[in-house]
Amino acid sequence: MALGQNHTTVMRFILLGLTDQADLKQLLFAIFLLIYSMTLVGNLGMIDLIRTSSPLHTPMYFLLSVLSFLDICNSSVFTPMLLTSFLTTDQSISLVGCVVQMALMILHGTGECLLLAIMAYDRFVAICYPLLYYTIMSKHFCVQLVVVTYAVGVFISAVQTGNAFSLPFCGPNIIDHYFCDIPPVLQLACSDTTTANIILLFFSTLVTVPTVSVILVSYAYILVTICRLRSLDAQRKAFSTCASHLTALSLFYGSVFLVYVQPNPESASAYNKILTVFYTIVIPMLNPLVYSLRNKDVKAAVQVRVLNLSQKGIFQKAI
Structure with missing residues (x-):
């Protein structure tokens, strides 16, 4: 499809991936397959545990189940394609595939930022206003917050993705990354990207500044409230x-x-890839472990769940 007289629109992009060393690809495939498997098992297990354990039917754990769902979705946007890239020589992705991947990445990334802020507010209400906790954080209000989270995510995703792909791409088509992230895609545009980068910065700030502010203010009040508690046991x-x-x-x-907060992110692409792997693939695996290993309620629910499943297994064998 022609774009002007001497340019052709790029219809496929080449993702360079994490490495071009063939001897490392099999090892990386095994590592990332294990991480993805643990992510699915851990987060699906957390969702099932919260759904089936009545002591966990609280606003805090409802929000945690939504976070687990987001982590599954977020990891699934990147990991399957990354695993495929370790096994095949074809590193290309279609223009449509790149658009979809970027849109889903922004949707779930925005959703996670907003949800973490909502969870900070939830802890603020629980510690600073314990008697009003279930009144303020009602089930209806929590559902509304999750709906708003997804609505904002869809809006930001549509604007940011439209902003990136409204530019002409006429070559080169090589993305030095393992997925279609906004900065490396904008670098390939064959027109001035100043406006696009300003829009990217504006909407990124629009998401991060309010959410980080809510988190900081919430935990400032929480810290003050904890320090005012007379009992060390209550503080703990x-x-x-x-x-x-x-x-x-x-x-x-x-x-x-x-x-993303670097003076010249283009100069450290290998370093950025490692960090990006951490927050897109590794963190979704770690979140269930963080919330289970450091939480007595979740540990107790796991023990009850395992005990119930073993009893059912014994009963079925007896029949």
């Missing part, structure tokens, strides 16, 4: 309810900021 208990969420926040935002 209050802090333990926030520890898992703080760990998840540190992992996610730490790696995201290290990737």
Whole structure:
């Protein structure tokens, strides 16, 4: 399809992936297959545990089940294609496939930012206003928050993806990454990208600044409230309810900021790839472990669930 007189629109992109060394590809395939399997098992197990365990039918764990769902979706946007790239010589992705991958990446990334902020607000209400917790964080309100999260995610995704692919692409078509991220795609546009980069910065700021502000303000109030508690045991208990969420926040935002908040991100593509792997593929695997290993309620629910399943298995064998 012609674009002007001397340019042809790019219809496929070449993803360079993580490595071009054939001897590393089999090892990386095994590692990422294990990570993806653990991600699916861990997050599906967390969703099932929250659904079947009545002590976990609280706003906090409802939001955690949504986070697990987002982690499954987010990991599934990147990992299957990355696994395929280790086994085949064809590293290409169609223009449509690139658009879809970017749109889903932005949707789930935006959703995770918003959800982590909502979870911080949930902890703020639970610790600072415990008597009003179930009134404020009602089931209806939690569902509304999740719907708004997805609505905002769809809007930001549509704007950002449209912003990137409204530009003409007439070659080269090589993306030095393992997926269609916005910055490397914009670098391939054969027109001025100043406006596109300003729009990217504006909407990225629009998502991150309010969410980080909510998180910081929420935890500032939480810290003040915990310090005012007279009992050390009460302080320890209050802090333990926030520890898992703080760990998840540190992992996610730490790696995201290290990737995107750089004076010249183009000069450190290999470094960025490793960090991007961490927050797109590794963190979705770690979140269920963080929330289960540091949470007494989840540990107790796991024990009850395992006990019930073993009893059912014994009963079926007896029949």
